Amino acid sequence: MENLPMRLRPATTFAALLLMGLPATVSAQEAPLRTALDGTFAPHAMPTMSGGVEGFNVDLVNLIGERLGREVELTSAQFSGLIPALQAGTFDFLAAPVTVNEERAANLLFTEGFMDTNFAFVVPTDAPEYADLDAFRGKTIAVNRGSAYDSYLAERADEYGWTVESYGTNSDAVAAVLSGRADANLAGATVAAWAAQKNPQLALSYEIETGLVWALSFRQDSTEMRDLVDRAIECLKIDGSMAELSQKWFGVEPTTGATIVTPTPGFGVPDFPGYAEDDHQPSCDGLAS
Structure with a gap:
């Protein structure tokens, strides 16, 4: 074959x-x-x-x-x-x-x-440093319509005063940043990193920790x-x-x-069903049959 x-x-x-x-x-x-x-x-x-x-x-x-x-x-x-x-x-x-x-x-x-399943912003390479969410006040943020990131921004729009522009795909949201129609794009941290890696005009910015x-x-x-x-x-x-x-x-x-x-003690994800406590030490020995 x-x-x-x-x-x-x-x-x-x-x-x-x-x-x-x-x-x-x-x-x-x-x-x-x-x-x-x-x-x-x-x-x-x-x-x-x-x-x-x-x-x-x-x-x-x-x-x-x-x-x-x-x-x-x-x-x-x-x-x-x-x-x-x-x-x-x-x-x-x-x-x-x-x-x-x-x-x-x-x-x-x-x-x-x-x-970690975190969120991250993508901004133009010449944008100022965004150290926290407060730094995005008054900014226009592009996002994939209907995504978890769209909901996150919409739920906090009154608190932070940003404008949310929703697009059919995250690629379209990234294009809005590239064209200057938006100040930033919010997506999953890995998708954001990929966008920044593929577009020299973009940079990875502030990351939101979800705890997941x-x-x-x-x-x-x-x-x-x-x-x-x-x-x-x-x-x-x-x-x-x-x-x-x-x-x-x-x-x-x-x-x-x-x-x-960073290895996690035991097997599985702590504090969730299916997690098994175990005191084994992380190692590469004895894995192969």
């Missing part, structure tokens, strides 16, 4: 072996990890010219496979269908970045956070696999791989203590 970019392979490899009459002796430990994400969420996953997908989460899940000594079968699909497919057993876990909240944690099992994280999601009966992938994420944090991915895809050097470079 032709090697597709970033190990994007059909999800029928194992079944094909059985149909060809090959011995069905592949153990669960040796079987590929079946995972999926939304391939249109740049810079976490986006199409390549050759028909594959690339991005932060594509690299992340392949590094996890390397640390565990397992092949990865990565499927690109619409986000709305990912969780139902996971629950149906189509995938072992989701490589998509999913924000951990009470509702989701009541139905899914999560690894520890691999990144992105994590990889599993079915609730997949505790053993969740814990194993959690340990692989810890390995990537302590061996410098996560910091390298941040530089590569966001152009950002993680700060000390940020979730992307």
Whole structure:
């Protein structure tokens, strides 16, 4: 079979072996990890010219496979269908970045956070420094209509006195900043960093901490696999791989203590359902089968 970019392979490899009459002796430990994400969420996953997908989460899940000594079968699909497919057993876990909240944690099992789910402003490179939200008073801020960032700005418009201009896509909101029709754009921190990295006329500005994280999601009966992938994420944090991915895809050097470079005690996200206290020490030893 032709090697597709970033190990994007059909999800029928194992079944094909059985149909060809090959011995069905592949153990669960040796079987590929079946995972999926939304391939249109740049810079976490986006199409390549050759028909594959690339991005932060594509690299992340392949590094996890390397640390565990397992092949990865990565499927690109619409986000709305990912969780139902996971629950149906189509995938072992989701490589998509999913924000951990009470509702989701009541139905899914999560690894520890691999990144903080923060908001960030993008401004022109010649703009003054914005040290806090007060600095945006009286400014016009462009945002993707109907997004969490749109709601955040609208709910605080009276308090901070900014004008919110909503656009059909975040790309249109970024274009408003580039054309001078808006003073700033608010989006997810990684999307904002990507926009600044791709547009020399833009700069990453003030970041709003939400207290939430992105994590990889599993079915609730997949505790053993969740814990194993959690340990692989810890390995990537302590061996410098996560910091390298941040530089590569966001152009950002993680700060000390940020979730992307700081292992979380136990397994899962503390204070949410599914979290398991454990005193294991983060390590890269003993992960591969």
